[in-house]
Amino acid sequence: MNVSDERLAQIAQRFSELEARLASGTLEGDDFVKASRDYAELEPVAREAARASAMRAELAELREMLADPEMKAMAADEIDRIEAELPEAEERLAIALLPRDAADARPAMLEIRAGTGGDEAALFAGDLFRMYERYAAEQGWRVETISMNASDVGGFKEIVANVSGQGVFAKLKFESGVHRVQRVPVTESGGRIHTSAATVAVLPEPDEVDVRIEDKDIKIDVYRASGAGGQHVNTTDSAVRITHEPTGIVVTCQDGRSQHKNKEKAMQVLRARLYEQTRDKAQGAEAEARKAMVGSGDRSERIRTYNYPQGRVTDHRIGLTLHKLPEILEGPGLAELVDALIAEDQAARLSAQNEAA
Secondary structure, eight states, rough: OOOHHHHHHHHHHHHHHHHHHHHHHHOOHHHHHHHHHHHHHHHHHHHHHHHOOOOOHHHHHHHHHTTTTTHHHHHHHHHHHHHHHHHHHHHHHHHTHHHHTTTTSSEEEEEEETTTTHHHHHHHHHHHHHHHHHHHHHHTTTEEEEEEEEOTTSSSEEEEEEEEETTTTHGGGGGGGGEEEOOOOTTTOOOOEEEEEEEEEEEEETTTTTOOOEEEEEEHHOOOOSSOHHHHHHOOOOOEEEETTTTTTEEEEOOSSSSHHHHHHHHHHHHEEEHHHHHHHHHTHHHHHHHHHHHHSOOSSSEEEEEETTEEETTTTTEEESSSSHHHHTTHHHHHHHHHHHHHHHHHHHHHHHHOO
């Protein structure tokens, strides 16, 4: 998609205006926050636009130099170089101009649940959580556990955590779905390979203003926490269960010792689930736009297989197999998968946009 010179000029002007407003020192409060957010979103677009604009201008000058016999050979070489590089710059700009998911910059709620496979599935859920923890550390993100239900043999039957930092949802949103593991369980004496699964859901975390929850719509129950935690959890009604009656969504939290803190965390999860429900309805109304996405985000969709005997990880949505299982589970290797999924999504959306043009 070739972006017009007029559009490039508009981008440059808008970016310049935002820079001037922020530098003026007159913005305060919400106005400053909004302008800063707009600047951060436009900056990569403006950078690519400036690069493409400069290359086009240089190309025009070089073509004029072809009329000069002394400069013709040098100009021709430079024209060949820029004409080879310009399409890539134009594509980067077109990708930067693709409509952004409004939730991309948000923190995310990460939910991992053991699926089929009993104890082995719980161990695998623990492996996945540690993988995301390590990847988050590489990205400079913060991971805070909201609630967990540990398995007797290790791992988790269920764990919910908040991941905050720059661009969290944009990078983790394609992780939602069923993750499958093929390996010999430590409890298996015959050395047979078992297949187990865990479900991952990544939900963008809304601001309180995005989701308003009326007191009359929720029922709050408190009870004694169970599981690890020592004597305290067995004698204090610190665990919290919140039921959102209009939707039937139930959230529990017993991770902290404070009933107030558990209620706060449970409300955080409830807001994220209600926000995701609203997003699902909006995206359902735009079914054609969703076809360009990598996968549907449906948590029942099998998206990836981790095969231990062969040391490989296969993402079924894009047909990518990497023989780097240890590196991926250690966190840093996950970046290659995440980047490939983002690139595939961008390419699909760009293609759909070009077809519609």
